[in-house]
Amino acid sequence: MILCALFLGQIGILMTVSAAVTRCQRPSFGDFQNYFKEGDLILGGIIAITHSSRIRFLSFTSSSVPNFCIPHISLHYFQHLLAFFFAIEEINQNEEILPNITLGFHIYDSCSDVCFSLSGVLSILSGQEEAVPGYTCHRRGHVAGFIGSLSPMMSHAISRLTGIYRYPQISYGFTEASLNDQAELPFFYHTFPNDYSKYHGMIQFLRLFGWDWVGILTTANSNDKISSEELKRAIIRSGICVDFLELMPNIFPLGSLFSKGIKDMSKRIYKSKANVIIIHSTNNEMNFALVSTHFNITDSKLLIFSVESSSILKIDALTSCHGCTSFNGSIMFTIPTRDIPGFKHFLQNLKPSTFPEPSFLQSAWRAAFNCELPYKHTFRNKNNCTGQETLSNLPPSKFYMDHFQFSYNLYNMVYALAHALHNMYTAKSQPGESLHMEFQPWQLNQYLKEVRFKAPDGNEIFFDEKRHAATHYDIIQLNHFPNWSSSIIHIGSFNPSAPTDKQLFVNKTAIIWNTPSNQIPRSMCYESCAPGSRKIHDRKKPVCCFDCIPCSEGEYSNTTDADDCMKCPEDHWPNEKKNECLPRVIEFLSYEDPLGVALSSISILLFIITALLLGIFIKYRDTAMVKANNRNLSYMLLISLMLSFLCTFVFIGQPGAVTCLLRQSVFGILFTIAVSSVLAKTVTVVIAFSATKPSSKLRKWIGTRVSSYIVLLCTSGEIVICTFWLLISPPFPEYDTHSEKGKMILQCNEGSFTAFYSVIGYMGFLALVSFTVAFLVRKVPDSFNEAQFITFSMLVFCSVWVSFIPAYLSTKGKYTVAIEIFAILASSTGLLGCIFTPKCYIILIRPDLNTRKHLIGKQHPKNTT
Numbered sequence: 001m002i003l004c005a006l007f008l009g010q011i012g013i014l015m016t017v018s019a020a021v022t023r024c025q026r027p028s029f030g031d032f033q034n035y036f037k038e039g040d041l042i043l044g045g046i047i048a049i050t051h052s053s054r055i056r057f058l059s060f061t062s063s064s065v066p067n068f069c070i071p072h073i074s075l076h077y078f079q080h081l082l083a084f085f086f087a088i089e090e091i092n093q094n095e096e097i098l099p100n101i102t103l104g105f106h107i108y109d110s111c112s113d114v115c116f117s118l119s120g121v122l123s124i125l126s127g128q129e130e131a132v133p134g135y136t137c138h139r140r141g142h143v144a145g146f147i148g149s150l151s152p153m154m155s156h157a158i159s160r161l162t163g164i165y166r167y168p169q170i171s172y173g174f175t176e177a178s179l180n181d182q183a184e185l186p187f188f189y190h191t192f193p194n195d196y197s198k199y200h201g202m203i204q205f206l207r208l209f210g211w212d213w214v215g216i217l218t219t220a221n222s223n224d225k226i227s228s229e230e231l232k233r234a235i236i237r238s239g240i241c242v243d244f245l246e247l248m249p250n251i252f253p254l255g256s257l258f259s260k261g262i263k264d265m266s267k268r269i270y271k272s273k274a275n276v277i278i279i280h281s282t283n284n285e286m287n288f289a290l291v292s293t294h295f296n297i298t299d300s301k302l303l304i305f306s307v308e309s310s311s312i313l314k315i316d317a318l319t320s321c322h323g324c325t326s327f328n329g330s331i332m333f334t335i336p337t338r339d340i341p342g343f344k345h346f347l348q349n350l351k352p353s354t355f356p357e358p359s360f361l362q363s364a365w366r367a368a369f370n371c372e373l374p375y376k377h378t379f380r381n382k383n384n385c386t387g388q389e390t391l392s393n394l395p396p397s398k399f400y401m402d403h404f405q406f407s408y409n410l411y412n413m414v415y416a417l418a419h420a421l422h423n424m425y426t427a428k429s430q431p432g433e434s435l436h437m438e439f440q441p442w443q444l445n446q447y448l449k450e451v452r453f454k455a456p457d458g459n460e461i462f463f464d465e466k467r468h469a470a471t472h473y474d475i476i477q478l479n480h481f482p483n484w485s486s487s488i489i490h491i492g493s494f495n496p497s498a499p500t501d502k503q504l505f506v507n508k509t510a511i512i513w514n515t516p517s518n519q520i521p522r523s524m525c526y527e528s529c530a531p532g533s534r535k536i537h538d539r540k541k542p543v544c545c546f547d548c549i550p551c552s553e554g555e556y557s558n559t560t561d562a563d564d565c566m567k568c569p570e571d572h573w574p575n576e577k578k579n580e581c582l583p584r585v586i587e588f589l590s591y592e593d594p595l596g597v598a599l600s601s602i603s604i605l606l607f608i609i610t611a612l613l614l615g616i617f618i619k620y621r622d623t624a625m626v627k628a629n630n631r632n633l634s635y636m637l638l639i640s641l642m643l644s645f646l647c648t649f650v651f652i653g654q655p656g657a658v659t660c661l662l663r664q665s666v667f668g669i670l671f672t673i674a675v676s677s678v679l680a681k682t683v684t685v686v687i688a689f690s691a692t693k694p695s696s697k698l699r700k701w702i703g704t705r706v707s708s709y710i711v712l713l714c715t716s717g718e719i720v721i722c723t724f725w726l727l728i729s730p731p732f733p734e735y736d737t738h739s740e741k742g743k744m745i746l747q748c749n750e751g752s753f754t755a756f757y758s759v760i761g762y763m764g765f766l767a768l769v770s771f772t773v774a775f776l777v778r779k780v781p782d783s784f785n786e787a788q789f790i791t792f793s794m795l796v797f798c799s800v801w802v803s804f805i806p807a808y809l810s811t812k813g814k815y816t817v818a819i820e821i822f823a824i825l826a827s828s829t830g831l832l833g834c835i836f837t838p839k840c841y842i843i844l845i846r847p848d849l850n851t852r853k854h855l856i857g858k859q860h861p862k863n864t865t
């Protein structure tokens, strides 16, 4: 007797769903896709075991309809069914979980098709092949929840239907972010976090190696397009640029169009500067395209497979693909492979004769061993199986038994449902009371949310507040050897639930880059900027594209691809290439310098000449020539000139605190002594002349020490200026780093330029006064035309110092000092030459003129007659 219970409400909605479903044709092989095991509670499963084949008619009046399901070339997906079966068997034997309750299942093959999945859900709910929406016709037990499916699209479709009846559903594959809406789909659970955290793993990986110009390759499938766009946006948001998003050409119809499409695409990819290409697809068609011989991109491109594409990809196909050098060194984000204890043993010993439900194996055996098991719907033209075939006879490329990815998730999700059911029963049943089998489907939801248990391999399983089970991803690298063998290296992992900075782990030393000398490949929009230049953004190009410009003067960059050039420290200067800073050359007028040598030799020479002159004057001190015109003044002038020549040595050599301090003051005072001596001489001449004029007021000064007072007075003026200068703003040595590039001028900062020019100005003023006075009395017949010579010497002196100032201001570094030394030497030599040379001439060569008589005679020419 079949009991059909009517689900109240929702009939209106159901009618629309069933209308949609009826457009899907049922597959042609009866119960091919249907696996049932009786139990008190039934877990529904929509599992992708086969994929659909559509025959496409180009017609605008009917949609393309799947015609039949064909097994995948490998039987990896069949393993999911066996994992489901294995989990149910284990739970039923486990006394701890749901004692006295038998779990059953009803599994439909989704055939990787939405229509099949939906009709599967309806059939499971109805409890019979012919779906009766809204009715449940189970002979025994009732449906507790659903597991399914693998691809986001199927899971989404199923969730719309199970959501109506409020059955919990757990996907064991990837899901889309659109399924996160808790209000819309409160009963949907995810095995993988889907908030694009896997994209973040990819993005962090790209950033780790500095790849900021990448390409994305996907298929023309609409879901792939949508999720690739999402990936592209995520990448761009993170600051990395996407050069292209290429769609693999449609695989159907296979033929020249397809190969031409692939060839063109390969060419475009080849031309791009993006050397890192992300392959992102959930579609099987990607496999066909990748192993096509026309998919020929060079070794220089690095392929990175997203979690989705690596999970659908048959890695084995890539490892054993001769000539697939494009995949050499590819990196894949994958679901970690895990172990299900006992499952391998179960698979190895699977035989139709001992398997409780041998008919389950029929289609798999047909696909694997090309033989027919004697159960329903046999193919007559095939060999009968011997019964000795086992899955362990199959090569790993067809069926692997060591590591489980989706099977592991599926297995755990069956456990999650069982634990939730167990918790619900223990919470509801009173002690001593028999179990209530009846419950509303939505009542389980609360228990599923809180379920937390340890998987047999020790992994803790629970759902977070977004109903995502925590997981991490592995990063592996595929390596082909020249002998056509290959290996898979584990190079890192990505754990979305870890703190942001610990999410990505990459063992960089384990990676074998497919580049000469194993350096990290470049994937950037611009050629590398060498040290010494920096990146500059070109507004016409995407943000990741740059031009390189050399660093500006005084700046350097010592890294490739520097964002900015750095300033060298004050005492350093960039080298020619601008990739490092060199200490600046310190410049000052040194004794090693030819200029320094020349100037110092000249001043020594002049010093000696002056000393000789002084010697001559002292030797002939009693001659009329020397005696006339104040002997002491002459001595003083000569000594001050000697010292002036010597004071050039304060200017040459490395300026220090003391030399800077003394330099200008010593020079100023010595020169003031010299000039004031000259002034005193002039005044002496004037007074001497006045002596000859009885009416002159100056007569009373004759014989006084007026000349000494003049020298003292004038010099003390300069001393006062210098004292103030040194007290208020003393000169100090400093480095001038701005005037000349690559050099650092060690110079004296004069402290106060006003003071400096006051010193020179004062000196100039005295010189001008001497000049004026001497000029006015030049015609005066004195002992030896003294006034004329003084006029002349002051003219030389003033012209030297007047021309000194512009020359001083317009030179830099050691030349400023040289100019000043030159001025000192020139003006001193001027004084020396003009005042003393004629006297020497007379003393040494014309001693006959060097008599008092002659001098007086000359002085008073009118009186001699």
Ligand SMILES: *[C@@H]1O[C@H](CO)[C@@H](O)[C@H](O)[C@H]1NC(C)=O
Binding pocket: 099, 100
């Ligand atoms: C299971 O059934 C056995 C026998 O029917 C009974 O003794 C036992 O108490 C039951 N266990 C639970 C947990 O109900």
Ligand SMILES: *[C@@H]1O[C@H](CO)[C@@H](O)[C@H](O)[C@H]1NC(C)=O
Binding pocket: 270, 293, 294, 296, 297
């Ligand atoms: C692959 O491309 C390279 C250069 O782009 C070319 O030399 C080579 O012949 C191509 N191979 C195939 C199989 O198309």
Ligand SMILES: *[C@@H]1O[C@H](CO)[C@@H](O)[C@H](O)[C@H]1NC(C)=O
Binding pocket: 374, 380, 381, 382, 383, 384
């Ligand atoms: C397979 O076995 C069935 C009976 O079980 C038999 O009728 C059929 O002929 C056999 N087929 C072959 C190819 O031997």
Ligand SMILES: *[C@@H]1O[C@H](CO)[C@@H](O)[C@H](O)[C@H]1NC(C)=O
Binding pocket: 481, 482, 483, 484, 485
């Ligand atoms: C191929 O070469 C690799 C190393 O070069 C070696 O580890 C591997 O065993 C070789 N495989 C075969 C089948 O010779």
Ligand SMILES: *[C@@H]1O[C@H](CO)[C@@H](O)[C@H](O)[C@H]1NC(C)=O
Binding pocket: 507, 508, 509, 510
């Ligand atoms: C990284 O890989 C290298 C080479 O495969 C291995 O020797 C090393 O132990 C690995 N390091 C870590 C931290 O896993």
Ligand SMILES: *[C@@H]1O[C@H](CO)[C@@H](O)[C@H](O)[C@H]1NC(C)=O
Binding pocket: 325, 328, 329, 479, 480, 481, 482, 512, 513, 514, 515
């Ligand atoms: C794969 O890349 C590695 C590293 O560059 C290289 O040694 C090896 O020869 C490549 N394999 C093939 C088949 O070209």
Ligand SMILES: *[C@@H]1O[C@H](CO)[C@@H](O)[C@H](O)[C@H]1NC(C)=O
Binding pocket: 558, 559
């Ligand atoms: C670049 O210069 C900085 C500071 O001058 C220094 O700390 C850094 O080590 C240099 N880097 C290289 C690669 O030389």
